[in-house]
Amino acid sequence: MSLGQIKSTAKSGKEFLTVHGEKTNFKLLDFWIWTASDIVSNAIRGKFAEFIVGTAVGINFDNVRTEWDAFDLLTPDGKKIEVKSSSYLQSWCQKKFSSILFSIKPARYWDASTNIQEISPKRHADVYVFCLLKHKVQETLDPLKMEQWDFYVLPTFKLDLHKKSESSITLNSLKKLTSSVNYHDLRIEIDNAYHIQQSYKESD
Secondary structure: OOOOOOOOOOOOOOOEEEEOOEEEEEEHHHHHHHHHOOOOOHHHHHHHHHHHHHHHHOOOOOOOOOOOOOOOEEOOOOOEEEEEEEEOOOOOOOOOOOOOEEEOOOEOOEEOOOOEEOOOOEOOOOEEEEEEEOOOOHHHOOOOOHHHEEEEEEEHHHHHOOOOOOOEEEHHHHHHHOOEEOHHHHHHHHHHHHHHHHHHHHHO
C-alpha cells in the first residue's frame, strides 16, 4: 500500500491553533515569528537567500517551498536555480569574521512523489546563485537591506568543470569565474547564465 505524497498549500499566517475546533490565542504567524526571525542564522539565512532570489526572478510564492527538491527554485519560464549563501557575520559570538565558503557538492536527487533516490550524484540546476551577506558591522547588519548582499551567478557547467574541489568553492575561486552583481541586476544575470548553460548543453 502506498500512502502517496502530502501536498502542502500556502498559508497566510492568520490560521489559529485549535483544540477540537475551538480557537486558541495563537496563530501560525506566532510560530513563524518564533522560528524564523533570526535570518542571520545559517539555517534560516539559506532559506531567506532562496526567497531573495525568488523575488528577483518572479517566483509564485503560492507554490510552497519543497524541502527536498533537486534544485531550490523553478522560475515561471522553467529555469532551474540552486541558491547558496554565506556570511562574514554569524548569530553567535565571533572573534573573527567567518571564512566564505559555498557548498557545490553534487547530490543524489530524492523524488518525494516516488520515494526513489537517484543512483549517481550530479548538479541538477541550470544556474547557481551564490548569495554573500557581505556586511561586516554587527551593529548595522540587516539582511533585509539588499545593498548588504553581493550575488555571484554561474551556469552550472562552469562548476562541473571546476577541478579544484567537487564539494565546495571559496570566494576567491568564485571571483575568478564571475563578478558580483547587485540585487537589481540579479534577474538579468540569471537569464544570461541560463542562456550560456543552454548553449553549452547544445554544443556538448
